[in-house]
Amino acid sequence: MTGPAEPTSAVHLRVVDVRKAFGGTQALDGVSLEIRAGSVHALVGENGAGKSTLAKIIAGVFPPDEGNLVLREAPVSFRSPREALDHGIAIVAQELALVPQLTVAQNVFLGVEPRGSGFLRERELVERYKRLASESHFELPATTPAGRLPLAKQQQVEILRALARDAEMIVLDEPSAALSGRDVEQLHEIVRSLARAGRTVVLVSHFLGEVLELADTITILRDGRLVRTGPSTAESEATLISGMLGRSFSRTFPPKQVPAPESPVALDVLDLHGPGVHGVSLQVRAGEIVGLAGLVGAGRSELARAIYGASATSAGSVTVEGTAVAGGPAVSVRHRMALVPESRKDEGLVARRPVRENVSLATLPVLQRLGFIRRGVENVRVRAALGKVAARADPAVPVITLSGGNQQKVVFARAVLAAPRVLIADEPTRGVDVGAKRSIYELITQLARDGVGVLLISSEVEEILGLAHRVLVMRGGRVVAELDGEAITEANILAAAFATAATDGAAA
Amino acid sequence: MTQPTLAGDPASVPDPSVEAAPAGSPVQLLLGWVGRGGILIPLVVTFVALAFMSPSFLRFTNLLNILDQQSAILTVAAAGTLVLICGGLDLSVGATYALAGTMATQLTQTQGPVVGITVGLLLGLAVGLANGIIVTRFRINSLIATLAMSYVVTGIAVILTKGNLVVTFDHPEFKQFAATRIFGFTSASLIMIASVVVLAILLGRTAFGRYVYATGGNAEAARLAGVRTNGIRVAAFAISGVAASLGGIIDASRVLSMQASSGGFLAFTVLAGIVVGGTSILGGEGAVWRTVAGCLFIAMIGNGFNLLGLDPFYQQITLGLILLAAVGIDAWSRRHER
Numbered sequence: 001m002t003g004p005a006e007p008t009s010a011v012h013l014r015v016v017d018v019r020k021a022f023g024g025t026q027a028l029d030g031v032s033l034e035i036r037a038g039s040v041h042a043l044v045g046e047n048g049a050g051k052s053t054l055a056k057i058i059a060g061v062f063p064p065d066e067g068n069l070v071l072r073e074a075p076v077s078f079r080s081p082r083e084a085l086d087h088g089i090a091i092v093a094q095e096l097a098l099v100p101q102l103t104v105a106q107n108v109f110l111g112v113e114p115r116g117s118g119f120l121r122e123r124e125l126v127e128r129y130k131r132l133a134s135e136s137h138f139e140l141p142a143t144t145p146a147g148r149l150p151l152a153k154q155q156q157v158e159i160l161r162a163l164a165r166d167a168e169m170i171v172l173d174e175p176s177a178a179l180s181g182r183d184v185e186q187l188h189e190i191v192r193s194l195a196r197a198g199r200t201v202v203l204v205s206h207f208l209g210e211v212l213e214l215a216d217t218i219t220i221l222r223d224g225r226l227v228r229t230g231p232s233t234a235e236s237e238a239t240l241i242s243g244m245l246g247r248s249f250s251r252t253f254p255p256k257q258v259p260a261p262e263s264p265v266a267l268d269v270l271d272l273h274g275p276g277v278h279g280v281s282l283q284v285r286a287g288e289i290v291g292l293a294g295l296v297g298a299g300r301s302e303l304a305r306a307i308y309g310a311s312a313t314s315a316g317s318v319t320v321e322g323t324a325v326a327g328g329p330a331v332s333v334r335h336r337m338a339l340v341p342e343s344r345k346d347e348g349l350v351a352r353r354p355v356r357e358n359v360s361l362a363t364l365p366v367l368q369r370l371g372f373i374r375r376g377v378e379n380v381r382v383r384a385a386l387g388k389v390a391a392r393a394d395p396a397v398p399v400i401t402l403s404g405g406n407q408q409k410v411v412f413a414r415a416v417l418a419a420p421r422v423l424i425a426d427e428p429t430r431g432v433d434v435g436a437k438r439s440i441y442e443l444i445t446q447l448a449r450d451g452v453g454v455l456l457i458s459s460e461v462e463e464i465l466g467l468a469h470r471v472l473v474m475r476g477g478r479v480v481a482e483l484d485g486e487a488i489t490e491a492n493i494l495a496a497a498f499a500t501a502a503t504d505g506a507a508a
Numbered sequence: 509m510t511q512p513t514l515a516g517d518p519a520s521v522p523d524p525s526v527e528a529a530p531a532g533s534p535v536q537l538l539l540g541w542v543g544r545g546g547i548l549i550p551l552v553v554t555f556v557a558l559a560f561m562s563p564s565f566l567r568f569t570n571l572l573n574i575l576d577q578q579s580a581i582l583t584v585a586a587a588g589t590l591v592l593i594c595g596g597l598d599l600s601v602g603a604t605y606a607l608a609g610t611m612a613t614q615l616t617q618t619q620g621p622v623v624g625i626t627v628g629l630l631l632g633l634a635v636g637l638a639n640g641i642i643v644t645r646f647r648i649n650s651l652i653a654t655l656a657m658s659y660v661v662t663g664i665a666v667i668l669t670k671g672n673l674v675v676t677f678d679h680p681e682f683k684q685f686a687a688t689r690i691f692g693f694t695s696a697s698l699i700m701i702a703s704v705v706v707l708a709i710l711l712g713r714t715a716f717g718r719y720v721y722a723t724g725g726n727a728e729a730a731r732l733a734g735v736r737t738n739g740i741r742v743a744a745f746a747i748s749g750v751a752a753s754l755g756g757i758i759d760a761s762r763v764l765s766m767q768a769s770s771g772g773f774l775a776f777t778v779l780a781g782i783v784v785g786g787t788s789i790l791g792g793e794g795a796v797w798r799t800v801a802g803c804l805f806i807a808m809i810g811n812g813f814n815l816l817g818l819d820p821f822y823q824q825i826t827l828g829l830i831l832l833a834a835v836g837i838d839a840w841s842r843r844h845e846r
Contacts, residue, residue: 310732333734347732350725352792361722362733364715371714414733 010072012037012169012200013058013089018067020053027053028064029224035169035202035217040195042203042215042232045244046405046433050224052094052173055204059091059171060084090162091171094431096154100147105129107146108160129160136163137193150297152183159190169200176207177431179459182498183296188214206433208237220244241434253466254445259287264321266453267337267422269307272316276302278477279316284422284453289444291468292457293493299477300457301342304426307455308332308339320422333362338420340411342427342457348411349399356382356395359413385417386410390439405436412443423447426457441467461490473497546837547785547801550830554808562815570811572692576762578807579686579696580605580755582800585778586707587751589799590744592782593711595724595791596643596650598745601752601778602771603661604635608753609760610665610768613674613682621682628757629750635661636749640742650745658775665768675765686761696758703751708796720744725792780827781806784834806830 013035020028028050035041043051057064060078069076071087078084081091098107105126106113114124126142133140138156140149146157155175162170172191176184191214194201205211211218211232218235220227220243227243235243267284276299284290292300305311307318309328318325325335332339341347349358359382360367367378382395391409393402399410408428415423425444429437444467448454458464464471471488473481473496481496483489558565565571584601591598612621612628639657643650676682686696693701711717722730723737731737755774760766785802787794806827813823 308732329732330734330736339732341729341732346726347728350722350729350792353721353725357718357721361718361730361735364718368715371716373713373715373718 009039010037011035011070012039012072014070015054015058016068016070018054018057018064018069020050020057020062020065022053026224028057030067031221031224031226032067033219033226033229035200037168037200038195038198039216040191040201040203040214042205042211042218043221044205044208044211044218044240045221045227046435049221049244049433051204051221053224054221055091055171055173055202056093058084058169058202059089061091061093085165085167088166088168089171090165090167090169091173092155092158092162092175094174094177096151096158098146098154098157101145103143104140104146104149104157104160105142107157108132108164110161112165132160132164136160136190138190152179152186152296155179155187156190159194167199169202170194171202171204173204174206174431175203176205176210179296184210206431208240211240212237244434254442256289256467256469257287257445257449258469259285259448263287265319266321266451267307267455268317268319270317270319272303272306272313272318274302274306274313274316275311276477277306277313280306280474280477280479281316282455282472282479284455286421286451286453287448289448289454289456289467289469291464291471291488292455292474293461293464293471294474294497296459298474298497300474301426302477303474304339304342304424304455304457308337308424310339333418336419336421338362338415338418338423340408340415340423340425340428342430344407344411349407351400352398354396355386355393355399355402355410358399358410359385359395359417362414362418381417382413385413388416389413389443403433403436405432408432408436408440412440416443416447420447420452422453422455424455424457427459428456429458429460429463461493464488464493465490547798547805547834551801551805551808554805554812558808558812558815562812565812565815568692570815572694572697574804574807574811575697575700576694578803579694579700579762580759581774581777581781581807582803583700583703583758584748584751584755584774585781585799585803586704586796587748588778589782589785589787589794589796590707590711590720591650591748592779592787592789593724593791593794594720594741594744595727596741596744597779597789598636598639598654598748598752599651599775600635600639600654600658600661601748601755602774603658603665604632604749604752604771605756605759605774606766606768606771607635607661607665607668607756608632609756609766609770610669610674612757613676613760613764613766614669616676616679616682621679621685624682625685625757628753632749632751632753632756633746634749635752636746637742639749640745643745644738644741658771662768662771669768671768673765673767674760677764682761683764684761686758694762696762699754699758703754704796704800707747707751711796716740716743721792777806778803780831783838784830786834786838788838789835790838802834 011034015031015033018028018031031054043054045051056062058069060081060083063077063079076087099110102110108129109125114121114128129142138160140153140156146154159170176187179187188210191201191203203211203215212235215232217229218232218240219229220240222244263285265283266286269280269282272280280303294300306313309326309332320335320337323335325332325337345351356378360378364373367374367381379395386393386395389409389412391406391413393406393410399407402410428444429440432440444454444456456468465488468488471483471493472479473493475497483492584605588598588601608628608631611631612624615627616624635657639654642648642653686694688695690698711720719730719735719740722735723740727737756766781803782799783789784805785798787798809826810823813820
């Protein structure tokens, strides 16, 4: 548990009857709450419940349509994050806002650089940075360009940036969504130390375990409304989920159906080398779900991209149902491989195009005649695919207007429509709410039951445990352990993932 | 978000109540429409205003004249729309226009118009393919690549024409290419209309068109979905090159003369028309019909300034402000999307 946030401590920020609509969607519908000074206050809810919207309103990313904010008993209205920052409120958003070419120190002090007669004082900047970093126990090289750091470190740069501006309240929007294992632990330590130092932390998170562990107070939102705010000691994972869903819900996985040992090999990877991948061999049989575990930087996504042909390989072979596949994603798609990429925003969706076009994108060769798209056939197939993945989405609206969970289902619908023999799913439930997670689990299981060979990458060990028939653990671009049956345990996975991680894991 | 439906259940059709209908206040609807197809509003307003202010505007010959004069620009702009949507920019169209126009004219003198026009079009195709290959294979920003290409192409045209104005006088068939009248329309207008319709269908109804949008909207996502994005880009530049040469040949045939520098501001005129129409400079969004509307809007303003006898200086300023407004609306609509 975190430091003491006595219930008597002053109210840092009061949110009064805040409403916010985007287009026709009411994202926040009259939410009021109090955030106490020096506490860790978590906002939980499904995607689309309004927690990120609330966090962004608090941090001045956009103003509320109605209602107001009261900061230490004084009404405030922020027209920009900059104004919120002037009032001591900083946000570390889901999408990081660093300048990749600038160094860590330059990013941290961006806009508040020490100057002397108009010129920047680079040396003083670095010194100040070092002081700040050591005070807050961050180990980040001052002069490395921020863009070269792994995601977890970039996030720390953002947190440091907030600290450099003496922010009293730090809003963390899904901070651990992109992290794994040790990085999450480090983040938790940072949150705790922020609270110890008397700063207020507003934590938006999908990870209920994390919320229960870190938060003093938890606010549950559902459909833009407040469900309740209460001390975290009064909540459990089950009570939070039932609050979020409005009914009780247990995070269970569909029953595993391990394929018969004589089931044919769907995917055969032999001694594959490529960027971040150093000689990986693996097999996935038809109907089998193979989990790929490991720390961030262990080479899992790199392996996925190499197998799929999205990045160049220097040696090795990939075979799908006995046919060698080489020549990039277009060839892989033709050989009925499908990839659900790590980042749906950057690699998955054409955000401003309609859902329909996103779903059918990989299947147009069979949906066209003489180059013309058969729109009737396309419509029917797209609707069927959306139904199969349980996506609630009008095929005609731009995909950007959907919630994260439905966006991810659109990516899955594209894969489903292509009727793949091999599915590579890279972090398929990242940034997705509890309900959508559950239906993605069902979907992956169903695809395997239909004979698809699935390679599942996840940073959530629980997901691997719950879904995979067999687990491969990666470290430093290699598969370092294979776990089967009873051996698939969290302890075994973590042991393999972390072994000597101090020396090679994170650096790889 | 209430109940997670079980996957694989064919009965689990999307719940209509949660479908993100394009609802919202009338103001939002109007603004959304302004961002999307709103070029029609100023187009119609200008048309009506000019019809009232100048009696000669609505005369059939004036309107046909506008169309005829805009034939080359509209042809080039329609193709340029594809390049812009797939995330590129083609600044070499002016140079290609002049090269094709001069070569078609020059070769008509010696080899006849069929050879002249064919070679002109092939030159456009060659420049377009070169652009596409440079941009994709060598990963050079298309703005710079096509700017460089425009110097190279203009240089070639200067050498081949020896720096002279190329004129044709003893081949009336060459003039017929653009100046034949059919139902009052010039053949230049008809060629333009045909090109525009073909390009609109190509973009709006074919798999290729979808790939163009996907490549410009998110190239990596398109690539991972199996789209050969480099091939799409090369094709778009090739189409732009052919269209630029067609435009050059049309104008050469209309006025029976051309020189290496004739393409001057064409690339920018065309770009202005595309952007004013509402096709995003950032790629992934746009349509051929919008470009047509944008180009006609600009042309009508120019025509209106002439008919009303206004100072042409103000025309430039007006055009600049319109361009800024168009880009501003695009940026605004992107910001307010979510």
